[in-house]
Amino acid sequence: MADTVTELEKTVLPLREIPGSYGLPLIGAIRDxxxxxxxxxxPKFYESRRDKYQSTVFRTNVAPGPPGVFNNPRVVMLLDQKSYPVLFDVTKVEKKDVFTGTYVPSTSFTGGYRVLPYLDPSEEMHFKLKLFCFDxxxxxxxxxxxxxHDAISDCFSDWEGTLANDGRVDFTxxxxxxxxxxxxxxxxxRDPFEPGLNSIGPRGPGMTKTWILAQIAPISVVxxxxxxxxxxxxxVELVLHTFPIPFAFVRGEYEKLIRFFRTYGGELLDVAQTQHGIGRDEAAHNLLFITLxxxxxxxxxFLPRMLKxxxxxxxxxxxxxxxxxxxxxxxxxxxNLKALDEMELVKSLVYESLRIDPPIPYQYAHAKRDLIVESHESSFLVKKGEMLAGYMPLACKDPLVFSEPNKFLPKRFMGDGKQLLRYVLWSNGPETQETTLRNKQCAGKHIVPLIGRLLVAELYLRYDFLKIGDDGMLTSLIPAKEKWVF
Structure with missing residues (x-):
């Protein structure tokens, strides 16, 4: 209680009861x-409750939540830039088994191990596995x-061929x-499509999506x-949102994927074992999860959304x-890295894409102790053990931080706009904060923006213009008038 009193003394905002309700047992959860x-x-689910309670912090039965009829997935929802960062503060919140919210897939999908995203920084294996990621x-x-360059060049050639034949192409x-x-x-x-011992083959992307979907189907929106x-x-409710999908349905796909990583990831598995003290089997399943x-x-x-x-x-x-x-x-x-860093407009538009369309929309955490959470207008007491949840697409469109928050503005983060980068949260932390062994910010936080910039650079060295319609189909590619070598 002493910590709570100290925090109350620090806040200058009025203390308010957290609005919202979980409703009647069982019925409230089913209705939500x-x-x-x-x-x-x-986003209407969250927007309607935000408007009803006149608050960006409120109680609700979170959805997505755990599968099952009798589960009560109760959370305190955070939807603004001032309250949201508490989800990243591991001195105040615990991040154990909250990667997919109040629902945790069976470890059968990951070889029987709790892989890195499900671990809290206080756990020894989190330290070892994140250091392995950096390595x-x-x-x-x-x-x-x-x-x-090689892979995207093949992709562009595929687009051009299909456009020439059909006049439009599903570019994704x-x-x-x-x-x-x-x-x-x-x-x-190793090329996953190259024939050979334990090759993944051309079905690799489909097999991987099937494995991923089986884990997240109970929290997926149809x-x-x-x-x-x-x-x-x-x-659909009975099949998808009531019972988790058994691993047996994707066992064949996963076993083919893990055999590839065991066969061709030997050098990295050696590093995990000899330099980080991680067993080879656990390292292999984590390597697969990290990569795929x-x-x-x-x-x-992310990339298809940015291209649209x-x-x-x-x-x-x-x-x-x-x-x-x-x-x-x-x-x-x-x-190269220096060139990508000097493309100010390209950097800005990639950050703007990550702001408006973050690849992972939700964050979750449990309060380690009684604590005060502040929105722009009020402060709220959250009790120890309560689950906090955030919906990032709304937090990153906070109108008190961003002008024209719902509009895609490629130049938003140029010049003085760079100061707004601390409000870009896609990597499970502010863009201006570095990922460390002791926090939950994405180990590859610099990699996704790098790949985004690479795609834009490749695209506009080859083309002057592309057109993607409201239906998501690519209908036009205008080649660059001047030939550029990557």
Whole structure:
């Protein structure tokens, strides 16, 4: 109680009871669940409660929550830039087994181990595995530029061929294949599609998505457009949101993936065992998770969203981005880390993409003790053990921080706008904060922006303009008038 009193003395904002309700036992959770998945969906589910309570901090039965009819997934929701950072403060909150919220998939999906994202920084294995992550990134960074160039060039050629034949293309399929190949080859040093012992093969991206989906299906939202009739809602609820999907359904896919990592990740597994004290089997399952779930899974979500934003810009806006890329390319004589760092407009638009479309929308934590959480207007007492949850797309559109928060502004983080980078939270922490062994910020926090910039640089060295329609289909690629060598 002493800590709480101290915090109360520090705050100058009025203390307010946390608004909101969990409703009647069982009934309240079911009602919120139906609102979240079907009747309102996100972001309206959160916006309607924020507006009703006139507060960006409120109580609700969180959705997504754990599967099952009788679960009460109660949380305190945080939706603004002032309250949200408490989710990153590991002196105040615990991050154990909250990667997917109040629902935790079976460890069968990860070889029987609790992999790094589910560990709290206070756990010894978190320290070892995150240090292993840093080691992996340091060892493979030299492969990023050539491997990305090769993979994305194949992707662009695929787009061009399909456009020539059909006049439009679902650009995400070839992009997904290219980034899968790049990601595995950059981390492991082996082409996952190359024939050979325990090769993953061309089904790799699909197999991986099946494995990921089986873990997160109980908390996944099914677009209403995918249901031919509302009468199917009870069936979907029963199949997806009531019972977790057994690992047995994806055992074959996962065993093929882990055999590849054991076969070709030997050098990294040796490093894990000899330098970090991690057993080879545990290291292999973590290496797979880091490479395919954390890294490729995030990139596979983020890059298509960024491209859709770019493809909706005017030709004049895109030519300005191309000029930024080509100016630096000409001055430096190539594309490298220094070149990407000097592309001010490219850096800004990638950060803006991460602000408006963060690949992971939710964060969760349990209060380690009674603590005070502040919004812009009020302070709130959160009791020890309560779960805090944040929906990042709303926090990163906080109108008290960002002007025109719902608008994609590629130049937002240029010039004086760089001061706003501390409010870009996609990496499980402020963009201006460094990831360390003692926090939960993404170990690869610099890698995702790097890949985003690489894609933009590759794109505008080859093209002057691309057009992506509201239906998400690529309909136009205008080649650059001047030939540029990457």
């Amino acid at each position: 669940k139906l609102d979240f998945y079907w009747f309102e969906q996100v 992996i990134l340091g060892r493979c960074l030299h492969r990023f530029f050539p491997e990305f 399929k070839a992009l997904s294949t290219a980034t899968f190949k790049f990601n595995v080859k950059a981390f492991i040093g 677009p209403k457009s995918m249901l031919p009739s509302k009468l199917l809602i009870p069936l 779930f954390n890294s490729w899974g995030g990139i596979d979500i 934003r770019l493809g909706a810009l005017s030709p004049e806006a895109q030519l300005e981005i191309a000029a930024d890329v080509r100016r630096v390319r000409k001055a430096i004589g190539g594309i």
